[in-house]
Amino acid sequence: MNRKSTPPRILVVDDDPDTITILSRYLQREGFVAIEAPSGADCLRIVQENSVDVILLDLMMPEMDGFQVCEAIKRNPATAEIPIILVTARDDIDARAEGIRIGVSEFLPKPFSRRQLISRINSQLSILEAERAADATLSRFAASSRD
Numbered sequence: 001m002n003r004k005s006t007p008p009r010i011l012v013v014d015d016d017p018d019t020i021t022i023l024s025r026y027l028q029r030e031g032f033v034a035i036e037a038p039s040g041a042d043c044l045r046i047v048q049e050n051s052v053d054v055i056l057l058d059l060m061m062p063e064m065d066g067f068q069v070c071e072a073i074k075r076n077p078a079t080a081e082i083p084i085i086l087v088t089a090r091d092d093i094d095a096r097a098e099g100i101r102i103g104v105s106e107f108l109p110k111p112f113s114r115r116q117l118i119s120r121i122n123s124q125l126s127i128l129e130a131e132r133a134a135d136a137t138l139s140r141f142a143a144s145s146r147d
Contacts, residue, residue: 014058040064059088083124
């Protein structure tokens with residue numbers, strides 16, 4: 001992913017339409033493409049059908065909470081590497097421990113500033129870029145070793 005030519009695609013998952021609108025506007029102002037999902041089920045459908053670079057995932061949602069959504073994403077090899085930033089008003093040790101156990105990349109406790117949001121996203125994008133570069137280098141090395 002070259003951030004200069006292809007804007008990162010950030011999936012915003014929250015059951016509160018106002019929160020989705022606010023987060024999407026923040027992201028768009030920073031040059032990101034915001035994709036919106038009002039439920040965990042919609043999130044799972046979107047990650048199957050679209051390329052997503054980072055997921056902003058609300059913890060407390062009806063039907064399927066953020067933990068359940070994260071577990072489903074991490075179980076699927078096609079989506080397991082997508083960084084997930086858990087956005088939550090529940091910032092206790094138990095929530096953090098469960099998030100770490102199931103593969104959450106970052107926690108963003110509510111309320112948060114726009115600067116915190118963008119900083120966390122950029123951090124995850126940098127990690128993702130480094131991982132992709134390392135994978136490409138390993139692939140080239142493996143291919144040259146076979147020759």
